[in-house]
Amino acid sequence: MNTLPQQLANGLLLGSMYGLIAIGYTMVYGIVQLINFAHGEIFMIGGFGALTVYAYVLPAGTSVWAALPLMLIGGGLIAILFAVGAERFAYRPLRGAPRLAPLITAIGLSLALQEVVRNFYPKADKARVFPELGKGSYEIGSLTVTNADIFLISIAAVCMTGLALFVRRSRTGRAMQATAQDPDTAQLMGIDTNRIIVIAFAIGGFFAAVAAIAYGFKYGHVEYRMGFIMGLKAFTAAVLGGIGNIYGAMLGGIVLGIAETLASAYIDGIPGLQQLGGASWANVWAFCLLILVLLLRPQGLLGERVADRA
Amino acid sequence: MLILTSVLTTGALTLTACGSRDEGGSGDNGDGDATTTITIGVDAPLSGENSATGLGIQYGVQIAVDDANAKKVVPGVKFQIKALDDKAQPATGQQNATALVGDSKVVGVVGPLNSGVAQSMQQVFASANLVQISPSNTNPELTQGKDWQSGTKKRPYTTYFRTATTDALQGGFAADYAFKGMKKKRVFVVDDKQTYGAGLAKIFREQFEELGGKVGGTDSINTGDKDFGALVTKIKAAKADLVYYGGQYDESQLITKQLKEAGVKIPLFGGDGMFSPTYIETAGGASEGDVVTSVGVPVDTLPAAKTFIETYKSKGYKGTYGTYGGYSYDAANAIINAVKTIKEGNDGKLPGGKELRAKVVEEVGKSNFEGITGKVSFDEYGDTANKQLTVYQVKSGKWEAVKTGTYNG
Numbered sequence: 001m002n003t004l005p006q007q008l009a010n011g012l013l014l015g016s017m018y019g020l021i022a023i024g025y026t027m028v029y030g031i032v033q034l035i036n037f038a039h040g041e042i043f044m045i046g047g048f049g050a051l052t053v054y055a056y057v058l059p060a061g062t063s064v065w066a067a068l069p070l071m072l073i074g075g076g077l078i079a080i081l082f083a084v085g086a087e088r089f090a091y092r093p094l095r096g097a098p099r100l101a102p103l104i105t106a107i108g109l110s111l112a113l114q115e116v117v118r119n120f121y122p123k124a125d126k127a128r129v130f131p132e133l134g135k136g137s138y139e140i141g142s143l144t145v146t147n148a149d150i151f152l153i154s155i156a157a158v159c160m161t162g163l164a165l166f167v168r169r170s171r172t173g174r175a176m177q178a179t180a181q182d183p184d185t186a187q188l189m190g191i192d193t194n195r196i197i198v199i200a201f202a203i204g205g206f207f208a209a210v211a212a213i214a215y216g217f218k219y220g221h222v223e224y225r226m227g228f229i230m231g232l233k234a235f236t237a238a239v240l241g242g243i244g245n246i247y248g249a250m251l252g253g254i255v256l257g258i259a260e261t262l263a264s265a266y267i268d269g270i271p272g273l274q275q276l277g278g279a280s281w282a283n284v285w286a287f288c289l290l291i292l293v294l295l296l297r298p299q300g301l302l303g304e305r306v307a308d309r310a
Numbered sequence: 311m312l313i314l315t316s317v318l319t320t321g322a323l324t325l326t327a328c329g330s331r332d333e334g335g336s337g338d339n340g341d342g343d344a345t346t347t348i349t350i351g352v353d354a355p356l357s358g359e360n361s362a363t364g365l366g367i368q369y370g371v372q373i374a375v376d377d378a379n380a381k382k383v384v385p386g387v388k389f390q391i392k393a394l395d396d397k398a399q400p401a402t403g404q405q406n407a408t409a410l411v412g413d414s415k416v417v418g419v420v421g422p423l424n425s426g427v428a429q430s431m432q433q434v435f436a437s438a439n440l441v442q443i444s445p446s447n448t449n450p451e452l453t454q455g456k457d458w459q460s461g462t463k464k465r466p467y468t469t470y471f472r473t474a475t476t477d478a479l480q481g482g483f484a485a486d487y488a489f490k491g492m493k494k495k496r497v498f499v500v501d502d503k504q505t506y507g508a509g510l511a512k513i514f515r516e517q518f519e520e521l522g523g524k525v526g527g528t529d530s531i532n533t534g535d536k537d538f539g540a541l542v543t544k545i546k547a548a549k550a551d552l553v554y555y556g557g558q559y560d561e562s563q564l565i566t567k568q569l570k571e572a573g574v575k576i577p578l579f580g581g582d583g584m585f586s587p588t589y590i591e592t593a594g595g596a597s598e599g600d601v602v603t604s605v606g607v608p609v610d611t612l613p614a615a616k617t618f619i620e621t622y623k624s625k626g627y628k629g630t631y632g633t634y635g636g637y638s639y640d641a642a643n644a645i646i647n648a649v650k651t652i653k654e655g656n657d658g659k660l661p662g663g664k665e666l667r668a669k670v671v672e673e674v675g676k677s678n679f680e681g682i683t684g685k686v687s688f689d690e691y692g693d694t695a696n697k698q699l700t701v702y703q704v705k706s707g708k709w710e711a712v713k714t715g716t717y718n719g
Contacts, residue, residue, distance in 0.1 A: 006543045007543050011539075127588070139573065219536050219564055220564070261539060265540045268529075279530065280530040
């Protein structure tokens with residue numbers, strides 16, 4: 001049995017999820033040069049927001065397909081609320097402070113949000129079961145895909161295309177590019193930079209919520225700790241692709257996902273490398289790839305598009 | 311600060327008040343006909359994640375103590391329990407151990423639930439020569455030392471005993487059932503690289519191959535992993551008819567879900583780390599038909615435990631007695647019987663303090679009586695001689711016992 005197509009699909013799916021979350025890291029970094037380490041928790045809160053809509057707002061027994069749009073809106077709104085709230089109350093007061101201050105704040109915020117969810121969300125000290133998106137799985141040639149997989153890949157494609165068009169075509173998108181290039185000049189040109197920053201946080205939050213809903217469908221649960229590892233991986237993806245560059249975040253996510261999957265699938269089959277293969281070594285190989293890329297191309301695969309700051 | 315102090319003082323006063331009320335005003339002289347009060351300590355998670363099982367341990371001991379008092383098993387001695395909550399945290403367990411050691415009325419302790427917690431308590435009890443009997447710890451290291459796998463068994467603490475059998479037997483029992491009971495011929499073995507999981511998987515693999523089964527492939531994962539797409543594709547390509555997993559339910563519930571979704575309809579087999587209602591809850595329908603082994607026997611299947619179960623239910627105790635309640639009852643009785651033997655062998659008088667504790671350790675080691683879970687006796691490592699194990703399978707969304715037996719390796 002040729003497993004390569006299935007393994008590539010596995011990697012692509014995982015990578016799309018990383019890419020969606022990585023957008024939040026990269027946009028915020030591109031505009032305010034802040035690594036928002038609380039972004040993993042925004043992802044987690046988006047998942048809990050969607051769960052709340054399904055489990056507590058909608059009447060019991062609602063079909064998941066019918067609930068899906070409302071879950072996307074609800075989860076998205078909650079994530080946006082927290083992302084924008086974090087910007088307004090945690091990061092904005094520190095706008096002029098040394099770089100380390102907002103970074104530490106982000107780490108603190110990340111822990112605080114985890115604890116808030118664990119302590120105040122009903123039964124969140126354990127993993128909460130997420131609704132299932134139908135039981136179907138389909139055979140396409142040697143590929144097997146589930147509803148959750150199809151949802152993830154299509155929503156990732158829609159979100160990414162939408163974002164690319166938004167940034168390139170819309171007025172606000174162009175204002176974002178300008179702010180990323182030079183916030184002071186952008187302000188002099190009449191761009192409300194505060195508003196642009198808020199929009200960047202909001203888009204990142206919404207994308208994280210979308211990823212969290214896909215995560216919930218794919219893995220069947222959400223839990224208060226889920227943002228940590230996913231956030232770390234997505235941050236890696238953003239750096240791999242070139243932090244600050246939204247196309248880089250998408251590419252970085254997919255490259256990272258595929259690299260992890262292929263490493264865990266095939267490295268132990270290479271003679272002499274049996275000891276270094278298998279699923280438990282996937283992260284090691286993924287980070288080796290990151291180191292390699294950063295050694296050869298410190299700006300990441302696509303480079304920072306806005307690096308032409310004087 | 312003033313408020314804090316007054317709260318603390320009030321708290322301390324309340325505790326003292328409780329303490330003296332429990333003694334029933336019978337005086338503390340300990341000679342003649344006056345009743346001596348003896349405490350059996352309990353340590354288990356009474357709140358938080360594992361509390362359902364933990365409360366089963368507490369009430370198992372409570373029933374043993376009530377029975378002993380009602381039947382006047384040891385004339386002139388009134389037993390009581392002192393239950394402390396370890397929240398399944400090793401550090402809290404250690405604090406509780408220190409507190410129990412400091413209470414001079416405590417002659418023995420039943421608990422804890424978790425092997426990791428036991429590790430932090432053993433030393434404390436050993437230095438005070440206070441006996442500890444766990445109804446549920448399965449890590450072989452606790453009784454047989456760090457190198458038990460290489461065959462050099464060495465008992466680390468002479469005060470530690472257990473009424474549950476160990477993981478070392480679980481892997482072999484599982485392989486036996488997989489090959490002979492389920493008629494599986496080709497297994498894919500996965501573990502989480504932890505002491506418990508990797509050890510279990512290794513024993514299973516060796517035993518399965520010895521019986522004539524084939525190992526179609528092996529892999530390890532990391533605890534905390536969520537995406538097992540690559541692993542599942544490998545399992546599919548290996549054409550195995552069974553997956554054995556050494557580890558906890560956190561990962562295995564996701565593996566089984568992703569496995570079945572990828573169209574690989576073969577059961578996942580694991581150890582007692584997987585034996586949890588959460589596993590079925592998270593994996594949903596995908597868990598149907600999955601199998602685990604667990605140490606001990608479900609108490610409801612034992613005829614001798616009938617009265618115990620009736621008492622438990624009629625008292626309206628919370629928690630689940632099913633898995634470890636019976637073993638807790640027997641553990642407490644081992645301590646009660648030890649006290650009885652000591653009193654009888656000493657002209658009806660109980661020695662005091664340190665001497666009593668030392669003698670209890672000695673007598674518990676010599677235990678030999680019919681408990682509700684079977685014969686209660688310990689080998690030279692403090693392990694139970696009663697090596698019972700049970701296979702459970704998910705049937706209609708519930709764990710159901712499908713085979714019970716003893717296994718001697």
